[in-house]
Amino acid sequence: HLALLKNPSDWDYLLYLETTQSGQLINQLIPTNSEVFLNFKIQLLKAASSKKALFIDVQNDDTLPLVELLHHASLRQHLHVIHLENTASSTDAGVTLFGINQLFAANDKQRVGLLEQLNGSGTVFIKNIHLLAQELQEKLAYFLRYDLYTKLKSKRVENANVRIICSSNHNLEILVQEGTFSKALFNE
Numbered sequence: 810h811l812a813l814l815k816n817p818s819d820w821d822y823l824l825y826l827e828t829t830q831s832g833q834l835i836n837q838l839i840p841t842n843s844e845v846f847l848n849f850k851i852q853l854l855k856a857a858s859s860k861k862a863l864f865i866d867v868q869n870d871d872t873l874p875l876v877e878l879l880h881h882a883s884l885r886q887h888l889h890v891i892h893l894e895n896t897a898s899s900t901d902a903g904v905t906l907f908g909i910n911q912l913f914a915a916n917d918k919q920r921v922g923l924l925e926q927l928n929g930s931g932t933v934f935i936k937n938i939h940l941l942a943q944e945l946q947e948k949l950a951y952f953l954r955y956d957l958y959t960k961l962k963s964k965r966v967e968n969a970n971v972r973i974i975c976s977s978n979h980n981l982e983i984l985v986q987e988g989t990f991s992k993a994l995f996n997e
Contacts (some may be wrong), residue, residue, distance in 0.1 A: 981995050
């Protein structure tokens with residue numbers, strides 16, 4: 810398959826597709842090896858093996874299957890989906906993601922956010938990231954850059970290793986220019 814590679818320096822990923830658990834999973838789900846699909850599978854493997862946050866820009870019907878593929882190929886155990894439907898659900902999403910200071914928590918579930926629950930083993934997929942409040946976008950950008958976060962209404966800094974995948978049906982570059990989306994989060 811070496812002749813089908815767009816970038817000859819990706820030959821090692823061709824080997825990883827055949828020999829690693831992540832690569833075998835991708836090969837199993839996309840069994841063809843035409844030039845286009847082979848290069849697509851290599852890009853998927855690169856994305857799955859990266860620790861960086863991902864932004865997915867595909868058709869709505871394809872979003873969740875692609876997220877599940879990336880989650881499983883990155884060998885993480887737990888996937889949690891946060892589906893933002895409007896800006897009002899943004900605050901609830903902030904509590905769900907970051908947790909809240911125990912003095913303000915109505916229950917233990919609010920106190921412990923997903924970043925703490927899924928630390929080291931999970932992926933969080935945030936659908937419609939553009940609906941997240943800008944303050945929370947800034948907190949998320951800080952987490953993506955430094956793997957550090959604070960619970961809502963808290964100053965205590967905590968560390969976490971959670972994979973973040975986001976999607977939106979809006980052009981984020983335009984939203985940044987309009988000032989309605991965090992430039993820091995867009996850059997991450």
